[in-house]
């Protein structure tokens with residue numbers, strides 16, 4: 001399970017000071033048993049847990065810890081992952097939206113076909129082609145958005161080496177050469193592409209959430225999917241979609257650094273708004289993933 005960075009940080013404080021836990025609501029937090037029998041005199045700790053409601057209940061989005069050495073001192077808030085930078089905050093929220101079958105840090109219960117373990121999937125070549133075509137539309141859209149740069153900072157995310165449009169074009173050519181007809185984009189890809197265009201012009205923080213999730217999901221779960229699906233229906237053929245020029249971990253790190261830098265200029269409200277968009281990112285990408293089994 002994902003760890004609550006701020007708690008471990010504050011725990012070192014706890015061992016040295018007399019602590020009062022002012023309030024907490026999350027079961028994960030309560031399991032840490034931070035209540036102290038020592039009288040709270042000067043140091044004051046408060047947990048705030050934001051939740052968002054969805055199909056699988058009330059999902060903690062973030063937990064914040066307010067630490068103040070005296071009541072006169074300005075409280076210092078910390079959010080899960082915050083110490084490492086904003087990307088870690090986005091990752092924390094994303095990992096909780098996985099199912100346990102998808103990733104070990106996942107907390108959601110699997111309901112939809114794409115939320116089950118990949119070995120249980122029943123992919124078809126036609127379905128996989130629909131997935132690749134819709135994925136290409138999404139990557140075309142993301143790459144056009146950063147090229148156009150409706151907000152100047154989007155230009156930071158041009159030519160990161162994570163782009164997937166050209167690789168997908170090559171893969172679709174390969175399928176064509178194998179005698180497959182390539183379908184037109186379908187509703188999940190068209191809807192997501194339209195949504196991304198609108199967000200990119202009106203809501204840059206929400207847009208960045210999608211940008212992060214799409215590229216980073218593909219580098220993690222996406223690669224596992226590619227390998228397992230290829231074993232089942234493509235005789236193990238490795239598509240260009242799953243190959244990057246250069247060291248992938250370095251490319252990812254470069255983008256993490258840029259995302260962290262951009263988010264440094266955001267207010268806490270803007271950061272929270274970005275994190276709250278993660279669920280929509282999972283919804284749209286999940287609908288496209290489901291095409292593999294259609």
Ligand code: HEM
Nearest residue numbers: 091094098102103114213214216217220221281282285286
């Ligand atoms: C079948 C579907 C999926 C599977 C099997 C899967 C699996 C995984 C796994 C194994 C990881 C790596 C965990 C680790 O670092 O130990 C991961 C990371 C991640 N996934 Fe997924 N995932 C899936 C779908 C998604 C979706 C739909 C999204 C969002 C659109 C997403 C977003 C992410 C993100 C942001 C990371 C963090 C990547 C990083 O640390 O750099 N995943 N996923």
